[in-house]
Amino acid sequence: MQKTSKSTPTLANLLASSALLDNLLTGVLVVDSALKIHLANAAARQFFALTPRRLQQANLALVDKDLALDISLDLARIRQAITQEHSFSDSEVLLVSKGQRHWVQVSVTPLGTEQGLALIEVHLVDQQKKISQELQQRTQQQAARELVRALAHEIKNPLAGLRGAAQLLERALVQEELKEFTQLIIGQADRLSKLVDRLLGPQQVRTYQAENVHCVLERVSGLMQLAISPEIELSRDYDPSIPELIMDAEQLEQAFLNVVQNAAQALMGEQSLDCRVNKKKKITLKTRIAHHVLLQGQLHRLVAEIRIIDNGPGVPLELRDTLFYPLVSGRPQGTGLGLSLAQDIIQQHQGQIALQSSVGHTEFIIYLPLKHSLSPEN
Known part of the structure; x- marks a missing residue:
């Protein structure tokens, strides 16, 4: 009876299973240590606009020229992962493809083959990032409203008293040249009051x-x-x-x-x-x-x-x-x-x-x- 041994996947094995990979929604690429693309599933081909003919010459190291895309990931990390045979992932990579900007999660897994291949998974996280941004904006808006209420209470009321006091002082002054200083106080109080009004936002009834x-x-x-x-x-x-x-x-x-x-x-x-x-x-x-x-x-x-x-x-x-x-x-x-x-x-x-x-x-x-x-x- 012939003894079987565990073997690493070869490029031929991966190419044979490409039809199965086409069923995945996640983009999958197989590259070598020179970052030449040997395999791309249907999701990756659609995302990177790769035709079978372009796929034969495509190389991640020449993304601007070959693929007309830009990626924020340092591609040297992929080469290093293949050489040192260690995996890594980056959850926030900005990728610009066909003029569209996308946030993606990238995972790189060396396959340990003689050809020095690595599997790259590209997963869109645009929707999750938008949800996170919206939740963050809601938090910011709530904090802004709390700040506005505090400012309205701590600034506007004392300003009204300050302005009123300056007006009373101006009436009591005999020398006209001294009234210039009370006018300065009134003007600055009005300016700060308008600043608080701007923080409070438009006060008129909205017309839709x-x-x-x-x-x-x-x-x-x-x-x-x-x-x-x-x-x-x-x-x-x-x-x-x-x-x-x-x-x-x-x-x-x-x-x-x-x-x-x-x-x-x-x-x-x-x-x-x-x-x-x-x-x-x-x-x-x-x-x-x-x-x-x-x-x-x-x-x-x-x-x-x-x-x-x-x-x-x-x-x-x-x-x-x-x-x-x-x-x-x-x-x-x-x-x-x-x-x-x-x-x-x-x-x-x-x-x-x-x-x-x-x-x-x-x-x-x-x-x-x-x-x-x-x-x-x-």
Whole structure:
């Protein structure tokens, strides 16, 4: 009786089982130590746009040239994993494929073959990340409201007393030149009072009606064309199939304007960037229809997606988790109110705002439901 021994899988064995791998929803690649792709299942071929012919020459080491994609994972880790025969995984890898940005989880497992092969699994985690971002935004919004209530109690009431005292003092003064100082006190008290009002947000009753979101974006574009530097190009890429949305157009215009102004200020504050950044400063307003998006705990089959994109330096890592908090700003002159108010307006429209940022590419992505039902607090 012939003795059997345990053997490692060969490339021929893997190729023979490729039909079975095609049934998986997870993308599966088999690469060698030179990162040449020897096998890709159906999910991976669809994700990376690999035809059988392109698959024969595809190489992860030449992702920009061969696959027209960019990946934040250090590919040297894959070579090292094959050489040292150890597995690893990374749960937050940004992958740009066919112009679309995706968050994926990557697992690399050496197969111990003579050819030095490794199995790479690519699993989309976009939906999980969106849910996590939405929960984080809710936490931020709750913290912002608590901060606003504290500020309103601790600042606005004493300011009213301070202003009243200054007015009484002004009436008692005989010398006109001294009234200049009481006017200074009154002016600064009014300025701080307005700042607190801005933290509290719009106080007027909202008016919701059907309107085309592109009309709102065009008004924002017109305002920004007059305000921004000529060296910044403002372009639009609209999907005309998006139907009218139920909205408070004036408030949404303010929200969009705040985000676009933030992008313009980031571009104008840009100093030293690496070679990947395009020299031409550019802001793009882009609209599309997005499918199956979770907004405030409710799954929507179709939503309007508005992307405000700039090619500036990106949002600093230390600010990304708290960017929508009031009084948080990356600029010395910034008040940190614009994005906080924009988030509040969008959430009151039952929408969501998300951020994707890297050096040379920042996107604020706004999702608004196509079917809007008014809540009592609106």
